[in-house]
Amino acid sequence: MSTRTITLTVNDQTLTREVPVRKTLADFLREDLGLTGTHVGCELGQCGACTVLLNGDPVKSCLLFAVQAEGSQIVTVEGLAGKDALHPLQQAFHDHHALQCGFCTPGMLLAAVDLLSRNPAPKADEIRRHLSGNLCRCTGYVNIVKAIEAVGAGAAGTDTVSTGAVGAGNIQK
Amino acid sequence: MKSAPFEYLVPASLAEALETLAGHQDETKVLAGGQSLVPLLKLRLARPRYLLDINRVPELSYLELKDGRLHLGALTRHSALGREPSARGSCPLLAEAAARIGHTAIRNRGTVGGSLCHADPAAELPAAMIALGAELKIDGPGGTRLVPAAGFFQGFMTVDLQPDEILAGLSVPVAGPGTGWSYLEVSRRHGDFAIAGVAVWLSLDDKGLFRQVGIALAGVDDRPWKARACEDFLVGKEAKEEVIAAAREQLAGFDPTGDIHASREYRELMAGELFVQALRQAVERAANNL
Numbered sequence: 001m002s003t004r005t006i007t008l009t010v011n012d013q014t015l016t017r018e019v020p021v022r023k024t025l026a027d028f029l030r031e032d033l034g035l036t037g038t039h040v041g042c043e044l045g046q047c048g049a050c051t052v053l054l055n056g057d058p059v060k061s062c063l064l065f066a067v068q069a070e071g072s073q074i075v076t077v078e079g080l081a082g083k084d085a086l087h088p089l090q091q092a093f094h095d096h097h098a099l100q101c102g103f104c105t106p107g108m109l110l111a112a113v114d115l116l117s118r119n120p121a122p123k124a125d126e127i128r129r130h131l132s133g134n135l136c137r138c139t140g141y142v143n144i145v146k147a148i149e150a151v152g153a154g155a156a157g158t159d160t161v162s163t164g165a166v167g168a169g170n171i172q173k
Numbered sequence: 174m175k176s177a178p179f180e181y182l183v184p185a186s187l188a189e190a191l192e193t194l195a196g197h198q199d200e201t202k203v204l205a206g207g208q209s210l211v212p213l214l215k216l217r218l219a220r221p222r223y224l225l226d227i228n229r230v231p232e233l234s235y236l237e238l239k240d241g242r243l244h245l246g247a248l249t250r251h252s253a254l255g256r257e258p259s260a261r262g263s264c265p266l267l268a269e270a271a272a273r274i275g276h277t278a279i280r281n282r283g284t285v286g287g288s289l290c291h292a293d294p295a296a297e298l299p300a301a302m303i304a305l306g307a308e309l310k311i312d313g314p315g316g317t318r319l320v321p322a323a324g325f326f327q328g329f330m331t332v333d334l335q336p337d338e339i340l341a342g343l344s345v346p347v348a349g350p351g352t353g354w355s356y357l358e359v360s361r362r363h364g365d366f367a368i369a370g371v372a373v374w375l376s377l378d379d380k381g382l383f384r385q386v387g388i389a390l391a392g393v394d395d396r397p398w399k400a401r402a403c404e405d406f407l408v409g410k411e412a413k414e415e416v417i418a419a420a421r422e423q424l425a426g427f428d429p430t431g432d433i434h435a436s437r438e439y440r441e442l443m444a445g446e447l448f449v450q451a452l453r454q455a456v457e458r459a460a461n462n463l
Binding site for chain 1: 175176178179180181183208211212216226228276277278279281282363364
């Protein structure tokens with residue numbers, strides 16, 4: 001089996017691993033690093049559950065081979081919360097009942113982090129458009145939009161929404 | 174879900190990419206953004222022996238205004254067409270069309286060159302490139318050749334590109350005084366492929382006559398379809414409602430298929446309606462731009 005050694009930074013932690021070249025970034029994060037917050041839904045780029053930030057931009061980690069992430073900066077949902085507190089978006093999802101089964105939540109959070117980094121106080125229609133690539137099979141969209149709106153409203157004029165990783169998650173050695 | 178095994182090749186220059194391709198041409202797929210190819214690999218509809226990842230070829234990543242045209246490397250991501258001020262300002266048709274491609278995460282990876290080479294007949298950028306009269310730059314063992322977008326698309330997902338060639342980039346005209354544009358499509362949801370789409374790029378002269386007109390349709394034939402007869406009909410005529418209505422009468426010759434999403438008749442109807450709406454919008458923008 002063809003493998004390669006890659007070095008990349010995941011949630012602020014730089015690491016080197018040998019990976020089969022056909023392994024997706026999503027499978028690498030889950031199976032090799034134990035970061036199972038990145039969920040694998042459709043595996044074909046349609047559902048958005050596997051969304052991670054690649055050099056700051058949301059991408060579908062099921063449509064990227066891990067070898068392609070060589071030298072890049074990845075942020076997964078494990079990288080959002082601080083040591084003592086949830087990320088403001090995570091807290092807002094909790095407060096607004098924005099998750100039911102929770103499967104789509106990691107992808108929703110990372111897409112929302114990207115949106116708020118570009119537009120700190122988005123309106124509901126902008127939120128819906130930006131998250132249109134993230135499917136919630138519980139159809140709990142209303143509260144997801146409310147949660148993101150609340151963070152946007154709270155952050156207007158302040159600088160409380162961080163877009164980079166503050167925690168590393170529990171990466172397997 | 175895993176791709177069939179392949180050898181991963183990651184050239185660091187265009188010369189190295191072409192050399193590698195020349196050595197393994199019939200067994201190699203070129204990987205750019207991967208937003209269409211990777212699903213095909215995972216479904217094992219594509220089983221190449223070699224995967225040539227061109228994402229680290231610096232010569233394929235550029236975006237510059239030069240000699241009155243916007244030059245784009247094949248690796249230009251869809252999101253850059255809307256985000257980069259120089260691209261959005263100089264060629265707003267591309268930004269408008271690119272905004273309809275998939276979703277944010279898809280647009281962050283998907284590339285202009287990949288969309289053109291994949292040549293899905295319902296895709297946005299192939300139609301936009303034909304309307305614009307884009308000039309494609311193709312590199313191969315014999316050097317560089319330039320191909321007009323209208324001649325590049327040869328059939329269902331079939332393009333004028335040899336197995337040892339790479340689409341390196343392209344250039345498009347930039348908006349000037351009197352330029353108007355529009356990209357409109359109907360799809361079941363935002364981000365889906367177009368049931369029908371229309372790209373228009375035109376310019377009016379100071380008397381309000383059509384000086385130059387480019388129109389292409391998506392989703393209504395086996396390839397992006399250039400509305401040549403309508404373009405010829407419009408040039409030199411006054412940009413007004415009756416003329417647009419008359420141009421619609423010239424809109425014929427494309428051959429849509431019916432599928433689960435829309436019947437043939439619905440696609441024809443939508444193509445005609447979008448044609449009128451897109452022309453109207455482009456004329457309005459051109460008039461504001463004079």
